[in-house]
Amino acid sequence: MVTRPSAKAERTPSRLKGDGPKKPTSWKAVWPDVKELMKPRRNQLLLGLGLIFISRSAGLVLPSSTKYLVDDIIGKHKPELLTPLILAVLAATTVQGVTSFWLTQLLSKSAQKLIAELRCKVQSHVGRLPVTYFDTNKSGQLVSRIMNDVEGVRNLVGTGLVEFVGGLLTAFLAFFMLLRISPLLTMLALAVVLTFSLVLQRAFKTLRPIFRERGKITAEVTGRLTESLGGIRVIKGYHAEEREETVFRAGAQRILDNVLQSLTGVSLMSLSATVLLGLVGALVMFVGGRQILNGTLTLGGFVTFTAFLAILVAPVFQIVGIGTQLTEALAGLERTREILNEQAEDADPNRTAVMGPIRGDVLFEDVHFSYEEGKEVLHGVSFHAPPGTVTALVGSSGSGKSTTIGLISAFHAPTTGTVLVDGQDLSKVRLSSYRTQLGVVLQETFLFDGTIRENVAFARPHATEAEIMEACRIARVDEFAERFPEGYETVVGERGVKLSGGQKQRVSIARAILADPRILILDEATSSLDSETEALIQHGLGYLMQGRTTFVIAHRLSTIRRADQILVMEDGLLVEKGAHHELYANRGRYYDLYTRQHGIETNLFLAPGEGDTFDEPQAAK
Numbered sequence: 001m002v003t004r005p006s007a008k009a010e011r012t013p014s015r016l017k018g019d020g021p022k023k024p025t026s027w028k029a030v031w032p033d034v035k036e037l038m039k040p041r042r043n044q045l046l047l048g049l050g051l052i053f054i055s056r057s058a059g060l061v062l063p064s065s066t067k068y069l070v071d072d073i074i075g076k077h078k079p080e081l082l083t084p085l086i087l088a089v090l091a092a093t094t095v096q097g098v099t100s101f102w103l104t105q106l107l108s109k110s111a112q113k114l115i116a117e118l119r120c121k122v123q124s125h126v127g128r129l130p131v132t133y134f135d136t137n138k139s140g141q142l143v144s145r146i147m148n149d150v151e152g153v154r155n156l157v158g159t160g161l162v163e164f165v166g167g168l169l170t171a172f173l174a175f176f177m178l179l180r181i182s183p184l185l186t187m188l189a190l191a192v193v194l195t196f197s198l199v200l201q202r203a204f205k206t207l208r209p210i211f212r213e214r215g216k217i218t219a220e221v222t223g224r225l226t227e228s229l230g231g232i233r234v235i236k237g238y239h240a241e242e243r244e245e246t247v248f249r250a251g252a253q254r255i256l257d258n259v260l261q262s263l264t265g266v267s268l269m270s271l272s273a274t275v276l277l278g279l280v281g282a283l284v285m286f287v288g289g290r291q292i293l294n295g296t297l298t299l300g301g302f303v304t305f306t307a308f309l310a311i312l313v314a315p316v317f318q319i320v321g322i323g324t325q326l327t328e329a330l331a332g333l334e335r336t337r338e339i340l341n342e343q344a345e346d347a348d349p350n351r352t353a354v355m356g357p358i359r360g361d362v363l364f365e366d367v368h369f370s371y372e373e374g375k376e377v378l379h380g381v382s383f384h385a386p387p388g389t390v391t392a393l394v395g396s397s398g399s400g401k402s403t404t405i406g407l408i409s410a411f412h413a414p415t416t417g418t419v420l421v422d423g424q425d426l427s428k429v430r431l432s433s434y435r436t437q438l439g440v441v442l443q444e445t446f447l448f449d450g451t452i453r454e455n456v457a458f459a460r461p462h463a464t465e466a467e468i469m470e471a472c473r474i475a476r477v478d479e480f481a482e483r484f485p486e487g488y489e490t491v492v493g494e495r496g497v498k499l500s501g502g503q504k505q506r507v508s509i510a511r512a513i514l515a516d517p518r519i520l521i522l523d524e525a526t527s528s529l530d531s532e533t534e535a536l537i538q539h540g541l542g543y544l545m546q547g548r549t550t551f552v553i554a555h556r557l558s559t560i561r562r563a564d565q566i567l568v569m570e571d572g573l574l575v576e577k578g579a580h581h582e583l584y585a586n587r588g589r590y591y592d593l594y595t596r597q598h599g600i601e602t603n604l605f606l607a608p609g610e611g612d613t614f615d616e617p618q619a620a621k
């Protein structure tokens with residue numbers, strides 16, 4: 001396959017979701033994905049949990065030691081215990097430091113690897129979606145989906161989730177320690193913490209849709225921006241810079257509003273967390289102070305209690321941070337899943353037949369097609385294109401030429417009727433086995449930001465040097481490429497030399513020659529080129545068409561007259577078919593188009609100026 005025509009949308013285009021009612025992302029919905037992501041990393045995550053267990057347990061040594069220091073070493077005056085205690089604290093702290101370092105190394109790196117993998121997975125899936133998908137979704141929006149949405153998962157498999165679990169674990173341990181020191185104080189503190197957790201839960205419910213919305217808005221704004229940068233010539237041509245600025249400003253404002261909204265939520269949570277800390281602190285001081293005074297609590301016990309309380313409350317704070325991250329991760333994962341759930345072209349269970357090398361016999365049998373339900377655009381088109389023949393499609397704008405080409409390229413499948421290639425129903429064929437035998441040359445030539453050689457070899461990356469050079473020679477790419485100082489290694493496109501329209505077409509023809517397809521699709525350029533360039537291009541095309549079943553949306557008289565058959569389309573109907581002289585002699589629709597064109601009233605077939613060289617067909621004389 002060479003390059004693909006930009007086909008039109010199919011019947012049920014699926015737009016990226018997000019504009020529907022906002023239902024919160026639920027763990028249940030994304031759990032299968034989370035599980036799938038975690039499964040291959042199970043061992044790492046388990047190791048991570050082990051490490052966090054060691055790290056957090058070691059972290060308890062310091063606060064526990066306070067009680068011994070105050071009550072035993074100082075209170076009961078046992079200086080000989082001081083050094084062992086300090087050594088124990090130092091050892092524990094070292095263990096804590098080393099394990100947390102290892103943890104970050106292990107999990108953060110693995111999360112980054114996962115992000116890269118996921119990006120590739122989404123990109124590869126998007127590439128396999130039907131063309132209709134790209135007609136309904138802006139490419140910039142898809143870029144944002146591929147690049148940004150997967151970022152969040154780092155919090156799931158990275159340190160986020162493990163830290164969260166670690167936090168809970170420590171809180172649990174601390175809770176038992178606290179119970180041992182003072183059950184009353186512990187229960188009081190716990191009541192406050194639990195109330196706060198409920199508040200937090202509600203807050204996250206509100207925040208989640210905001211985060212999900214953010215991904216959607218960013219994708220939309222990026223999409224529009226990519227489009228407007230791509231169409232900068234049109235924008236400048238119509239002096240529409242200011243209008244674009246306004247559109248972008250509105251988009252940027254939407255993002256800002258969303259971020260501000262979530263920031264308000266997040267800061268409110270921090271505020272309530274601080275209030276909580278104050279509340280618990282005050283409560284502990286009040287009750288604890290009284291207990292010390294009436295002798296039910298030792299001073300060391302009180303100090304240790306406050307230290308452990310901090311450990312119990314800390315995870316609640318952590319939830320604020322990590323919970324936000326996890327929420328973002330879930331929202332991103334949900335959006336990623338949406339894309340991954342789109343059915344790839346070849347995933348259609350009907351597409352099972354594998355095509356071997358084809359001869360290129362194309363048969364349309366009563367083909368009906370509609371892009372949208374109830375709006376048929378092709379009404380019972382039937383024709384036969386034997387192998388190696390040239391079929392020209394002509395007709396006024398919107399008559400269905402591109403749609404017919406789209407069906408031959410298997411971008412769409414007929415609503416009813418069949419398209420057969422070598423007797424095989426195209427809607428049942430594995431696309432990979434068919435498209436490799438299809439070549440496309442469009443008027444909007446698509447060149448990559450790479451060298452001339454790379455652009456030609458794109459069709460067959462493993463082609464030999466001699467084959468590439470031969471294709472370049474036939475398409476007359478050599479004529480301009482060899483004039484550049486770097487020859488075929490000259491970079492073309494955005495980063496390099498800009499090629500003229502005619503030069504780009506020649507590269508595209510060389511590409512198709514190298515691909516050596518059985519079926520060739522040409523969308524002839526409507527723009528006129530100078531006669532020398534035109535002759536060079538016609539030479540290449542002439543070679544390219546030889547022996548291949550060619551379908552050409554024809555604008556040039558020379559091409560139309562060279563065709564073995566001409567299909568005249570009108571309003572989705574095939575109104576006439578035959579060779580030029582037959583159709584001309586019939587004095588039907590083709591004759592009308594032809595003579596009207598001859599009078600240069602309209603420009604139905606031809607590029608401007610071409611009518612001047614018109615000569616009356618022999619058969620009609």
Ligand SMILES: Nc1ncnc2c1ncn2[C@@H]1O[C@H](COP(=O)(O)OP(=O)(O)OP(=O)(O)O)[C@@H](O)[C@H]1O
Pocket residue numbers: 007008009010135371372377395396397398399400401402403404
């Ligand atoms: N993606 C699409 N979604 C819905 N309708 C479409 C889509 N693409 C084309 N159509 C409709 O299908 C009909 C045939 O369009 P088609 O592009 O095949 O015509 P065409 O003969 O190639 O026109 P032109 O010469 O102007 O390119 C038109 O009425 C057009 O509006």
